[in-house]
Amino acid sequence: MKKILKKIAYTIAITILKKLHKVITYDRFIIIAKNQGYFEKELIKNTLYDISNYLEFSSNNDSEIxxxxxxxxxxxxxxxxxxxxxxxxxxxxxxxxxxxxxxxxxxxxxxxxxxxxxxxxxxxxxxxxxxxxxxxxxxxxxxxxxxxxxxxxxxxLDKESIHSTIELKKEDILRSCQINFRGFVNSRYSIRDFSSVPVLVETVIDAIDISRKTPSACNRQAWKTSLISNHKIIADVLKLQNGNRGFGHTINKLAIISSNLKAFSSFEERNQAYIDGGMFAMSLTYALHSKGIGSIILNWATDSIKDIKLKELLKIPNSEVIVCLIGIGNYQASFSVPKSNRKDLSEIIRMI
Ligand SMILES: Cc1cc2nc3c(=O)[nH]c(=O)nc-3n(C[C@H](O)[C@H](O)[C@H](O)COP(=O)(O)O)c2cc1C
Missing domain, CATH: 1.20.58 (Methane Monooxygenase Hydroxylase; Chain G, domain 1)
Incomplete structure (x- = not known):
């Protein structure tokens, strides 16, 4: 009886506080807002959204999974x-x-x-x-x-022939390294003016295939790519994204890079989904570049509301976090890009 009364009192108190905007709730979390401003409240609310998803989908205790x-x-x-x-x-x-x-x-x-x-x-x-x-x-x-x-x-065990290790020869590796990687890297730009010539889905799928070789923590390969060809859906997604104004309409295919939280365990790995997913996104960008296809990585720096909207729209499960979007298209014969000046080498190296 005492317990029930306590619960009722608690629920009433929280409801009143919510009405007075004095609490920030997210599922199982409740934080009483003291004098936080908009930035602090949103930061807490959105961080709780991330924590809540991580708690729900990552694994913790091996013997209970x-x-x-x-x-x-x-x-x-x-x-x-x-x-x-x-x-x-x-x-x-x-x-x-x-x-x-x-x-x-x-x-x-x-x-x-x-x-x-x-x-x-x-x-x-x-x-x-x-x-x-x-x-x-x-x-x-x-x-x-x-x-x-x-x-x-x-x-x-079906076959006893899948080897866990493979033997490599230095000379074979060195032979495949004889490419102008600096030239390749320096000729990639973020493209914001694609031609109207459509990109073949097969070409993008082949680029995704190449990107499977991306390294990942303990080789868990948590990434997923949702590839959109439908122009109406591309437009609907881009409406939720905050960095494509002025060029989004020229994007021919849109890849949503997500990462499966179910691949990760323990609190130490809370950011791993973004690291592995980000590396995959870079591979895909280079793989597309290697096929003569232009691309632009688009941020998914967003709030929980838009994140939920996008997942609902594309039926991406809540167990995945969206890492970024990649707009894809063919090159125009000539076009301009921002110079995007790079920092000096000395600014980004710390010799220890
Ligand atoms: C994670 C990430 C998010 C980005 N988001 C956007 C974006 O929303 N809109 C945009 O126009 N460019 C976006 N970019 C592209 C960057 O502006 C661009 O990579 C940077 O200026 C360097 O230029 P470059 O790619 O042409 O070398 C993004 C890049 C990354 C890696």
């Missing part, structure tokens, strides 16, 4: 440690035992929840364990506990 995407990304992060260890110059016998046990437990959990074991990341994880065991057999180092735990999983 149920969602297949959360599990897969935890599994990738774990097996990546194993494949890394196998590639080191002096692979330590019995390395990563704890990671290995956690990995096996995560896969067992994934299987017990009846998720798809044909998923190529699950297969790669099983292969990494298999290779780890083989490596230790070869060097005659006992890892009975791991072998014991893996025994019940082995039947899920």
């Amino acid at each position: 149920e969602d297949s995407e959360n599990l897969i990304h935890r599994i990738i992060a774990h097996y990546h440690i194993i494949e890394k260890g196998l590639s080191f110059p002096d692979t330590k016998s019995g390395f990563g035992k704890e990671v290995m046990i956690s990995l096996i437990n995560l896969i067992k959990r994934y299987i017990s929840l009846k998720h798809d074991t044909n998923n190529n990341q699950i297969q790669a994880a099983l292969n990494a364990i298999f290779e780890y065991i083989n490596y230790h057999k070869k060097i005659k180092y006992q890892i009975e506990e791991i072998e014991f735990h893996f025994a019940s999983l082995k039947k899920y």
Whole structure:
């Protein structure tokens, strides 16, 4: 009874405070606004929106994860440690035992929840364990506990041929580096005046394919690209974006780069989605450039209201954060661009 009365009193108090604009609420968060101004209130409100999404979709406790995407990304992060260890110059016998046990437990959990074991990341994880065991057999180092735990999983391993490590030759790498990268980089500009000649969807898809090679934290590849060709939808999206006035109407295709929060775990990784997604966006920009297609990265520096609107419009799940937009189009025969002067080298290097 006491508890119920307390709850009623609390709800009434919050409702009154809300009416007086003295609280900022966001789902499970309530902050009493003292003397904050517009900037502070919006900053708190929008940060709480980010926190709320991160809390809802990232993973925290491995033994409680149920969602297949959360599990897969935890599994990738774990097996990546194993494949890394196998590639080191002096692979330590019995390395990563704890990671290995956690990995096996995560896969067992994934299987017990009846998720798809044909998923190529699950297969790669099983292969990494298999290779780890083989490596230790070869060097005659006992890892009975791991072998014991893996025994019940082995039947899920489809092929034993996906290698966790590959052998490279310096001369092959150096041969593929013989390109004028400085020239390539310096000839890319943000384009704000595209021609009316449409860009083939296949060309953009091929550029996305190239961008899959972008590095990411523990190789989790959280990025997604929503590619829009429909001009009405492009226009509707650009209405929500604050940096395309004067040229947005010339954009032929629009890519929305997002990042899946389900790929990340723990508070330390709270910004990782933006870093990995941003790197992917850069790769895509260069990949488009390599195909003779112009592009412009457009910020998604926005508030929670517009963010929710865009996700609703494009059916992007709430579990993803939008990193940026990329306007795409063909080049005019000649056109002008801002010079966008770069800082001096000395300004951006700190020699330590
Ligand atoms: C994350 C990000 C957001 C950007 N947002 C916009 C934008 O909203 N509108 C715009 O016209 N340019 C935008 N740009 C393009 C920058 O203005 C441009 O990259 C910068 O001036 C350097 O010029 P350059 O790309 O031609 O080398 C953005 C670039 C980045 C990386």
